[in-house]
Amino acid sequence: MTCLIPRGPLSRRRRHCSRTCSVSMLLARTPLALPAPAAAPVLPIPAQDADPAFLCRLATALAARRRAAAGPAPEGAPIVSARQLAMYLAHVVLGLSQVQVAHRFGRDRRTVAHALKRVEQRRDEAGYDAEVIAAEQLLRWVVQP
Numbered sequence: 001m002t003c004l005i006p007r008g009p010l011s012r013r014r015r016h017c018s019r020t021c022s023v024s025m026l027l028a029r030t031p032l033a034l035p036a037p038a039a040a041p042v043l044p045i046p047a048q049d050a051d052p053a054f055l056c057r058l059a060t061a062l063a064a065r066r067r068a069a070a071g072p073a074p075e076g077a078p079i080v081s082a083r084q085l086a087m088y089l090a091h092v093v094l095g096l097s098q099v100q101v102a103h104r105f106g107r108d109r110r111t112v113a114h115a116l117k118r119v120e121q122r123r124d125e126a127g128y129d130a131e132v133i134a135a136e137q138l139l140r141w142v143v144q145p
Contacts, residue, residue, distance in 0.1 A: 056104040058142065059094070060086040062135055084115035085135065091116060093139045 064082040083105065090101045091112065098116070102109045123129045 056086065056090050056094075056096075056101070059089040059139060060105075062086070062089070062139060084118050085132065087112050087115040088119040088132070089135055089139055093136050094143065 060083065064079075064086075087101050087105060087107075090096050090104065091098060096104070098109050098112045102112045105112070119132065123132055
């Protein structure tokens, strides 16, 4: 039986395989039931095929990266600021209602309304507005109508 464990030089491999290789024998006896590889998502995603939960996770990840790149958030709360931006993106770009956004983020509708208000207030800052515009454009590219 051929040893399935890669080793260094050939002489070490021979010494290893000359003994009983328990790992190789175990692997040979165990049927491997590997799941089929998932198909990579094709971008952009048509809006009618998009899962709202996936889109909210995408908006959250995008907002978190944008917030981290932008520097310190107000009140020292980068997670809250990123979540507010993600809620804003889910509502404005993805067209989800405030109730749908609240459900997807595990929050109350009033929390979503507050997040939308905070993002709109902060858009008066030039740097933050550019950040929001870039995030909107990227999310719109990923999900096209």
